Amino acid sequence: MGHGFEGTEEIEVPASVEDVWEAIATGPGIDSWFMGRNEVENGQVKLAFGEYRPTHEITAWDPPHHFKHDSGVEPDGRFIAYEFMVEGRDHGSTVLRMVTSGFLPGDDWADEFEAMKLGGALFWRTLVEYLHHFPGRTARPLTVFGPMISDWNAAWKTLDEALAEKLPGAVEYHRNAHTLGLRTERGMYRFLRGFHGPMIAAHHVFSGDESEQDWQSFLDTTLGEQK
Known part of the structure; x- marks a missing residue:
């Protein structure tokens, strides 16, 4: 069809x-x-x-x-x-x-x-x-495939709580059932419900030295119990 x-x-x-x-x-x-x-x-x-x-x-x-x-x-x-x-x-x-x-x-x-x-x-x-x-500026894309999620409602709640500490003062610019977007002075931080089950981080960072490894550790530590 x-x-x-x-x-x-x-x-x-x-x-x-x-x-x-x-x-x-x-x-x-x-x-x-x-x-x-x-x-x-x-x-x-x-x-x-x-x-x-x-x-x-x-x-x-x-x-x-x-x-x-x-x-x-x-x-x-x-x-x-x-x-x-x-x-x-x-x-x-x-x-x-x-x-x-x-x-x-x-x-x-x-x-x-x-x-x-x-x-x-x-x-x-x-x-x-x-x-x-950020017009005219170039970001570093950071992509991380985190843990597989079995309970998405619980995962989003846990993630929200952890992000309040990790990105204090961040502005939420978008949210729907599958995605979350936050903005700080350093960049835009996004989280997506992967089609096959993982939590995905897909960020755009304009300044600072944070890495994909940093965010891999964050997702694994924050949501590892969801595996």
């Missing part, structure tokens, strides 16, 4: 057209808000997020106004595409429009679509936060 989808987001941000383009169409820019490590070169966008390492072909490139890339269609029909349209305003702000579209095959698409939709909401809100608070 399968499921085709398309979703559109649009917002005006207090960033220049050039800063918005850098954020959506360069490897260091995408590293600063999306997930994992990214490269944009030779007509392709490459992502490395744990074992997930897709390569997308760039299908529209009109700097600094229009950028689109997609996964190509697999034999079962699966694909995903991201399209960005950028328009400057007279008073120095920029309107950004993002369209996400694709197809999920099979009769069991609903759970995957829910996870994709909830995760996508976090990525969009992180991009918006980045363009409001």
Whole structure:
């Protein structure tokens, strides 16, 4: 059966057209808000997020106004595409429009679509936060796959309590059933319910020397009893 989808987001941000383009169409820019490590070169966008390492072909490139890339269609029909349209305003702000579209095959698409939709909401809100608070800056992406979780309600409660001590004064900029996003002066700290069971940390750090090993230890210590 399968499921085709398309979703559109649009917002005006207090960033220049050039800063918005850098954020959506360069490897260091995408590293600063999306997930994992990214490269944009030779007509392709490459992502490395744990074992997930897709390569997308760039299908529209009109700097600094229009950028689109997609996964190509697999034999079962699966694909995903991201399209960005950028328009400057007279008073120095920029309107950004993002369209996400694709197809999920099979009769069991609903759970995957829910996870994709909830995760996508976090990525969009992180991009918006980045363009409001860190435009033009480059973050270090930190990705950690933590313990497998059996009771997600308990895990989120435990994580909230631990983060109140680890990141005092952090601003919560996004939360839904599968994700949490916090912002400090140093960066953006995000936690996701992994589709196959682990708690994932996917942070963007602009200053300081914290490492993936630091966050691996934090997740293992905080949520290890959930294994």
